[in-house]
Amino acid sequence: MSTKNGSKYEDDMELRRGPWTLEEDTLLIHYIACHGEGRWNQLARCSGLKRTGKSCRLRWLNYLKPDVKRGNLTPEEQILILELHSKWGNRWSRIAQHLPGRTDNEIKNYWRTRVQKQARQLKIDANSAVFRDAVRCFWMPRLLEKMASSPPSAENLNPNYADLLGHTPQEGLFPHTALFSTDLQATFVNSRPCYELSGLENCSPCISSETTMGVVQPADIAQEFSQTPSDAVGNLLLQQYDALLTGHQSNSSCGQAGPGVVAPTPASCSAAVGSLVYDYSALANCGADNTLDSLWSMDELWQARKLENWGI
DNA sequence: AATACTTGCAACCGCAACCTT
């Protein structure tokens, strides 16, 4: 009887494992050139390769096939992966179908080595809503910036790219950043040229008061409400976030707009959320009793509220 | 210079769906 997935042939002969040699590659390429790809077990039997059909298939599809693209993923490919993964999860082969020349294995490796690494460093679950938002609002804009500085080559992208995402990348790809004012996005991009997710702890001090969106300095709010700066920021943020979600001004403890505090508007809410979401460490610096962890917890609260408001 | 640790990636494994007989 043969093994579960193999054939009697595989049991009868000693099979090679591990890295492929140049000779094996040549043999496989030559065989496929003559007979075409597919029927992998037959190929394994007839080609003279002492490999399983599975191994031959994998080597061909992931490495030898002529249209397999080598080298680093471009920013636009990375954006596409991030976006499609947020839609489909770990459906690597499905995602790979939309990145010509890239294999599911390569995409999977990218996700595990780069994306999950960032999540680990931030101590967040890579599949959590918090991390997805961080990727959308923070990482993607950075990739966009890279794309802008080196325009993507059209042939790199699947022609169905825009259709696939349901909108044009520039306008609708990042709904969160679309909420943010152009000024604010520019502030993000321009003020943090070295921003990477792993570099959160190095980000510049606290909220910018330079935007036109009415975002105030935490210290101002603290003075106004006799709270520690970080508490004040947290409360203001929650209040404004509520307003953003519900479409009206909330009556929470910080509800009254005092000097230096503007009544929440969609724009100011966006700005507040946009400023704060990524400035955890800066916030931590504002309040002696607030650690990065507690601020992340705060973010989870926003997430919970958001889901609650959306009836999820 | 030597060693330990980390990273990136190719390859393997088990499983499930699909195909063939």
Added chain:
DNA sequence: AAAGGTTGCGGTTGCAAGTAT
């Protein structure tokens, strides 16, 4: 309809190369 074979997918592992100590 059932059994065996094949293919494809997602998770995991092993290892070479690079980096830090």
